[in-house]
Amino acid sequence: MPDDPPLIQSLRTAVAAAPADVPLRLHLAQLLLDAGRSDEAVTEAAVALQHAPGDTQARELMVRAMGAPAPSPAQPPAQRRGFDWQAAEQQVGDVVPPRFVEAPVRADGQDDSAGADAWDVEAPGEVRLDDVGGMRDVKDRLEAAFLAPLRNPELRKLYGKSLRGGLLLYGPPGCGKTFIARAVAGELGAAFLSVSVNDVLDMWIGNSERNMHEIFETARRQAPCVVFLDELDALGAKRSRTAHSGMRNTVNQLLTELDGIESAANEGVxxxxxxxxxxxxxxxxxRPGRLDRTILVLPPDGPARETILRYHLRDRPIENVDLGKLVKSTEGLSGADLAHVCEAAAERALLDSARTGTVRLINMKDLLAAAKDVVPSAEPWFTSARNVAMFANEGGMYDDLVAYLKKRRKL
Structure with a gap:
């Protein structure tokens, strides 16, 4: 402070340079107390106690600064007055953070306050399948396998169409599987509960299975609700390859929850x-009755690429952009790749403007150069999928993938 004597100013500077130096801070507190500045002395003593909770000198100095008499050395320990932590916390509450900020958890690591309602359930969204650009084949399969029977219960009953099981979306990364799942929830007017491996797995034995059960319990209370299991290969990995029994038990619990999909308790889930x-x-x-419907989600087709590019360029300053030409130049790129193309083109224009000192708009040259530099992120996936399609297509499970690879002459 400007009005501090030179010695106190010097000590404040030294304490700021070495905040964990308890003796130095206590020396400053003693000088402040001698100068009649008790409140400042209490603050410095309290900070010293944060660094050294058992320091006797710091405790005695704080007691004297707060106006209480220091304990006599000759007084027997059993008769000494204990340090009043409550009074000290009230005195320096606006300076020193509280010692305890969380309620203790149980011995199994489970917070008593956490229950099935702790999962974040999104209200029915406004995203519909019409908001998904292109992908007509995916939409048609969704309509036939999932949405049409739900929208027409009388026809479903007439034709004996079952609602057993769920839907598995698979394909290369960055192609919009999560967005499609949200669109399906929007079509159903249902709440959306997204589940990842981090939401389920727990270090304590039994908690992972309990988490899985509570997720489905939450969905049942929030019905109609779409439960979206993201990265299913992490949540439901092959048990024959899983060495840890806890992970196998989690898969078993997921199987149990899926087995109840067509029961009355799971109506609307x-x-x-x-x-x-x-x-x-x-x-x-x-197997039938669980995730028995499978849909391959491929890199976006032409109409889908145009929609994605329009979306990512909508708020950027552009000029003379030929979307038709750009769509042809980005064939094979995923939705994430297309977002990167727009970002990279914006960076080129920004750097050029910074170097020349003249602001210019993003043009077709920027976008084509960015598209040329982007390596399709889906190619490594197709390399792995090709081996599966050739040698592990048991029961025609990957016939749609085989057809696509043949169409692209990669098989």
Missing amino acids: FVLAATNVPWDVDNALR
Whole structure:
């Protein structure tokens, strides 16, 4: 402070340079107390106690600064007055953070306040399948396998169409599987509960299974609700390849929850899942009655690429952009790749403006150069998928993938 004597100013500077130096801070507190500045002395003593909670000198100095008499050395320990932590916390509450900020958890690591309602359930959204650009084949399969029977209960009853099981979306990363799942929830007017491996797995034995059960319990209370299992290969990995019993038990619990999909308790609960590697998913999860409907989500087609590019360029300053030419130049790129193309083009224009000192708009040259530099992120996935399609297409599970690879002459 400007009005401090030179010695106190010097000590404040030294304390600021070495905040963990308890003797130095106590020396400053003693000088402040001698100068009649008790409140400042209390603050410095309290900070010293944060660094050294058992320091006797710091405690005695704080007691004297707060106006209480220091304990006599000759007084027997049993008769000494204990340090009043409550009074000290009230005195320096606006300076020193509280010692305890969280309620203790139980011995198994489970917070007593956490229950099934702790999961974040999104209200029915406004995203519909019409908001998904292109992908007509995916939309048609969704309509036939999932949406049409739900929208027409009388026809479903007439034709004996069952609602057993769930829907598995698979394909290369960055192609919009999560967005499609949200669109399905919007079509159903249902709440959306997204579940990842971090939401389920727990270090304590039994908690992962309990988490899985509570997720489905939450969905039942919030029905109609879409439960979206993201990265299913992590949540439902093949048990034959899983060495840890806890992970196997989690898969078993997921199977139990999926087995109850058509029961009365699960009315209005719809299960969708997504994975990049369906061949790593436990086979039991894909048997009839569970995730028995499978849809391949491929890199966006032409209309989808145009929609995605329009979306990512809508708020950017552009000029003379030929979307038709750009769409042709970005064939094979995923939705994430297209977003990167727009970002990279904006960076080129920004750097050029910074170097020249003249602001210019993003043009076609920027976008084409960015598209040329982007390596399709889906290619490594197709390399792995090709081997699966050739040698592990048991029961025609990957016929749609085989057809696509033949169409692209990659098989």
